[in-house]
Amino acid sequence: MKWYFYLALKQLFPSGRFISLFFVVANIGVMLGVAVLLIVQSIMNGLGSEIREKMADTDGHVRIHGSGIIYDYEPLVQIAQSMPEVEAVAPYAEGLAMMMGNHIPQFPFIKGIDVFDEDPVVPLQQYLKGDAVVDDLDDERVFLSSGLARAIGAFPGSTIELYSPLMLEKLKRDEMLLPRELTVAGIFQTGYNEIDENSMVITLRLMQELYGLHDGAHGITLRLKDRDDAEAVALRLNEMLDSPFYATTWLDRNQARLFILNLEKTVMSFINLFIILIASFSIAVSLFSAVVRKTREIGLIGAIGASSYQIAGIYCFQGFLIGITGSILGVLLTLGGLSIRGEIMQGIALLAGDPTIMQRFYGFEILPVEYQPLDFAITIGLAIIGSTIAGLLPAMRAAMLKPADALRNE
Amino acid sequence: MSSPVLQTTNLTKAYASPEGPIPVLSGVDMAVMPGESVSIRGESGSGKTTLLYLISALESPDHGQVMWTGESIFEKSSNWRARRRCTFMGLVFQAYYLIPELDAYENVLMAARLKGKLTAADRQRAKELLDRVGLSARMTHTPGKLSGGERQRVALARALLNQPPLVLADEPTGNLDEHTGEDVMELLLELCRDEGASLFLVTHNPDFATRTDRQLFLHGGGFEQR
Structure with a gap:
């Protein structure tokens, strides 16, 4: 030394x-x-x-959107399913609605899902509290986020009233559409505050009815085998899709966060x-x-x-x-x-x-x-x-x- | 006839001050032969320590030359002088200057470590020298646990470890009581004699000075005959 x-x-x-x-x-x-x-x-x-992980899980790894309502989304589902990186595909519709629970009005973010296709794409089941299961969801029932349930004092079994934007359209034509009365089937908590604070999940069919979507959806959610492939998959999809359809990743949608x-x-x-x-x-x-x-x-x-x-x-x-x-x-x-x-x-x-x-x-x-x-x-x-x-x-x-x-x- | 182990020619040094340069040494010529012991005496401020620092190349002269076994040292780099000093001379100071974190044995070995690679022969010699100065039982003691006399003995062993041809001692008994100082001086002279090293001794003590082969008296920037 x-x-x-x-x-x-x-x-x-x-x-x-x-x-x-x-x-x-x-x-x-x-x-x-x-x-x-x-x-x-x-x-x-x-x-x-x-x-x-919460962002990717709750948002879906890749989404295919259109310029508005996609009335025939089946060809898009087939394109997505043809890609080897894709594990599962599910349509969705989303928007804002007004609701009343225990005479308390709320304006939650509402998402309509296909009960059979959704869980492999967005693992809703793992976020449900208590004994609730995804299969409990039907056109008469709704899942509330923990924050929303707390705000209106709802719990499984409670009833709420849901007012959709379609009601406004009907009012313009001097028609009357009554609010839908729904039963709370379960409460979910993702751990992602933005979702947990003020959102609800209903069936895609109910959403189509409330929003006047007919058989359409707002987009397709894709779950990939490896979430890191999201950008590459979105890039290839965008080469394959014709206008007005385009694909975005969970990274694009959450860029600011x-x-x-x-x-x-x-x-x-x-x-x-x-x-x-x-x-x-x-x-x-x-x-x-x-x-x-x-x-x-x-x-x-x-x-x-x-x-x-x-x-x-x-x-x-x-x-x-x-x-x-x-x-x-x-x-x-x-x-x-x-x-x-x-x-x-x-x-x-x-x-x-x-x-x-x-x-x-x-x-x-x-x-x-x-x-x-x-x-x-x-x-x-x-x-x-x-x-x-x-x-x-x-x-x-x-x-x-x-x-x-x-x-x-x- | 052998050549001097140390030689100075026209050695001149002055220190700067606001009032102008203060001359300390003016054209000092001297030589120390191999095995010779030389003492320097002089009043405080006469330049004894400055002379010692100049001949050990710790300071540079304003004029003149210092030669170690015929080599003019100020023509060489400072790193060369540092390396050469390590083996050419052993230094003993009034205040011992032992390293407090090292024990007596390690302090002695520092001289060999500075030289380069530490060998088994160096370790053996360190032990022998400590034995010679009567400290074989206190090798593992740190300087804080040694008396003044013992510390100076460790410093003597360190100075001689690399078998230098020249030992420079700057008032080595200045911090010691009379009796201990006597012992240390005796030991210094004896060790230099036995090792064949030349000794350049700066001292105030006329008694110690008389025990060297040659006595010089520094006054007014040069040597004075007494």
């Missing part, structure tokens, strides 16, 4: 003592910086993945990056004070034959080493801390006085986490570079000391 590495190690792990206090404190700084950054990134990744998700992660990472910078500055300050304190020793090492580069190496190596060990500890703290995140969240929920708060507000009891190797590589890289630069500045000062001046230093 080169002597300057040896001396750097000895300054961190002095003879007769296990470890220097400076090394411990500096490592804690880097460890906390790395851990906070990785924990935030991993949770943001987990939340992002969860939201993306996905952008915000990525932006949130970037901003949070950027803010937390300052913790690493602060840790690096604290290393620099500590090493600067070490250089000042050890001026005469530095002079002695120079006097007995060390070059200025070698002297700089002592402090630069210390910063580098602290970056490595602090990063390793930070990674361990991240993995350890996130492995007990369930217990931590339980503790927070208990402190808040409501053990179900996480489930009620966020739709999960345990924080979703996703580890991305690139995040780890960048964070560790930044921590090591930051620490090494922190060591470099005092190292330069040490290297610039002339042995004679250093030895004369009082």
Whole structure:
């Protein structure tokens, strides 16, 4: 081992003592910086993945639309089914409606689905609460989102009245169409707030009736074997489809939300990056004070034959080493801390006085986490570079000391 | 006849000050022969330490030359001088300058580490030298656990580890009590004699100076005959 590495190690792990206090404190700084950054990134990744999955699952991987009502969608279904990447296809119709439940008016987003074809495309069954099953849905019954059910105080078995836009058309012609009375067959919660807040699901047939679609639909939803193929499949479909039909992916339809998700992660990472910078500055300050304190020793090492580069190496190596060990500890703290995140969240929920708060507000009891190797590589890289630069500045000062001046230093 | 291990010609040095340059050394010529011990005395501020720093190339002169075994050192790079200093001379200072994180044995070995690769022979010699200075039982003690005299003995062992032809000592007993200083000085002279190293000793103590082969007195920027 080169002597300057040896001396750097000895300054961190002095003879007769296990470890220097400076090394411990500096490592804690880097460890906390790395851990906070990785924990935030991993949770943001987990939340992002969860939201993306919900988006793709509830929205369908690819949709084929027209310029309005598609009265004959069967040829489009056949085109979609001819593609090897496609797993399932289902027609849909959607729009806004007015409803009354317990004398409370609401304007939910309403989606009409084909009960037999829908579940392989959008897994509604897994979002239904209690004993409800998709097959319970028929032209007299409706599924409400959890938020909507809460807003009107509905529960399975309750009745609601549904007013459709077609009623307005009828009124113009002095005709009267009474609201449809429907029974709540079940309540669903996807975990995707936008859907859970104010939406309902009815049969496609009922939707066709309420919207005057005849046998038509607003589009076709496609579920792919691999959701990552969505863009490629949409591209090929758009080459195959004649105007006015076109295909969009769940990515296209949620572009703004996905952008915000990525932006949130970037901003949070950027803010937390300052913790690493602060840790690096604290290393620099500590090493600067070490250089000042050890001026005469530095002079002695120079006097007995060390070059200025070698002297700089002592402090630069210390910063580098602290970056490595602090990063390793930070990674361990991240993995350890996130492995007990369930217990931590339980503790927070208990402190808040409501053990179900996480489930009620966020739709999960345990924080979703996703580890991305690139995040780890960048964070560790930044921590090591930051620490090494922190060591470099005092190292330069040490290297610039002339042995004679250093030895004369009082 | 052998050539000098250390030689200076017309060595001149002045320090800058707001009032103008303060001359310290003016044309100093001297030579130290192999195995010879030379003491330098002088009043405080007479330039003893400056002379020692110049001949060890820790500082550069304004004029003149320093030659180590005939090589003019200020014509070489500072890195060359640093590398050469490591094997050419051993340095002993008044304040010992041991590295506090290293124990006595490791402090001695630092001289060999700086030279390059550490060998088994270096380790063996470090142990022998510590034994010679009476510290074989305290090799694993850090400087904080050693007395002043013991620290200076470790510094002596370190100075001699690479078997340098020249030892420069700057008031090595200045921080020690009379009795301990006597012991350390005796040991320094004995070790240099046994190792065949030349000794360049800066001291205030006339008694110690008389024990060297040649005594020089620095005054007014040059040597004075006494």
